[in-house]
Amino acid sequence: xxxxxxxxxxxxxxxxxxxxxxxxxxxxxxxxxxxxxxxxxxxxxxxxxxxxxxxxxxxxxxxxxxxxxxxxxxxxxxxxxxxxxxxxxxxxxxxxxxxxxxxxxxxxxxxxxxxxxxxxxxxxxxxxxxxxxxxxxxxxxxxxxxxxxxxxxxxxxxxxxxxxxxxxxxxxxxxxxxxxxxxxxxxxxxxxxxxxxxxxxxxxxxxxxxxxxxxxxxxxxx
Numbered sequence: 001x002x003x004x005x006x007x008x009x010x011x012x013x014x015x016x017x018x019x020x021x022x023x024x025x026x027x028x029x030x031x032x033x034x035x036x037x038x039x040x041x042x043x044x045x046x047x048x049x050x051x052x053x054x055x056x057x058x059x060x061x062x063x064x065x066x067x068x069x070x071x072x073x074x075x076x077x078x079x080x081x082x083x084x085x086x087x088x089x090x091x092x093x094x095x096x097x098x099x100x101x102x103x104x105x106x107x108x109x110x111x112x113x114x115x116x117x118x119x120x121x122x123x124x125x126x127x128x129x130x131x132x133x134x135x136x137x138x139x140x141x142x143x144x145x146x147x148x149x150x151x152x153x154x155x156x157x158x159x160x161x162x163x164x165x166x167x168x169x170x171x172x173x174x175x176x177x178x179x180x181x182x183x184x185x186x187x188x189x190x191x192x193x194x195x196x197x198x199x200x201x202x203x204x205x206x207x208x209x210x211x212x213x214x215x216x217x218x219x220x221x222x
Contacts (some may be wrong), residue, residue, distance in 0.1 A: 006055070007034050009055055010033075021152050021204065032081055032124050035061070050088055064204065065144070065179060066090045072197075073099070079103065082149040083105065101128075104128065104129045105149075106134060140168055143166075149171060154179070155178075161162050163176070163190060168193055193218065199211070
C-alpha cells in the first residue's frame with residue numbers, strides 16, 4: 001500500500017535529487033510525480049513497466065534521468081516531441097510534467113503499456129499528451145507524421161534500429177535526443193545524422209554516469 005509515509009519518501013528523493021541536477025521543480029510537479037510513482041507501483045503488479053527495485057531507484061533512474069533530457073530542449077517556441085519506445089512514459093511524461101506547454105506524443109507498441117499511459121495521462125490531467133500504440137516503422141509511414149516533430153527522444157531502443165525512421169518525421173531543424181549509458185561511437189553510421197552535442201552527467205545517490213546525446217541532420221552539400 002502506498003501510505004503517506006511512502007509518498008513522503010518518494011517526494012524526498014525527488015526533491016533532493018532534482019536539486020543535485022539543478023532541475024527546478026514546483027511542489028505541484030512533485031505531487032504529480034508522487035502520484036505517477038504510486039500508479040506505477042499498482043500497475044507493475046500486472047504489467048511489467050519498470051524493474052526498479054525501490055523508490056529511490058525509480059525516482060533517480062526514471063524520473064530524474066528523464067527530466068534531465070530537458071537540458072536539450074529549446075522551449076522558446078512551440079514544440080512537439082515524439083517519445084519512441086516510451087514504455088511506462090520515459091522520458092516523455094516527466095518532461096511533460098516539467099514543461100506543461102510541451103506537446104508530447106508517446107509511441108509504444110505494447111498495448112498493455114499504452115493502457116497504462118492513457119490511464120496515467122488522465123490521472124495527472126496532462127493536456128497535450130497523447131499515446132500511439134504503434135511501432136516507429138508503422139508510424140513513420142503515416143502522412144500525418146511527416147516532418148512533424150521538433151524533437152524525438154528515446155531511452156531504451158537500439159539506435160541503429162530506430163534512427164533510419166527519424167529523418168522523415170523530424171521537422172526541418174529537428175533534433176534527436178538519446179539518453180544513453182555511454183557516448184556514441186564516432187565511427188558509427190548515423191543514417192544522415194551527426195552528433196550535435198553530448199552532455200556527460202552523474203545520477204544522484206551513486207546511480208552511475210549517463211550521457212545525453214543530441215543528433216542533428218547533416219546538411220546536404222550545395
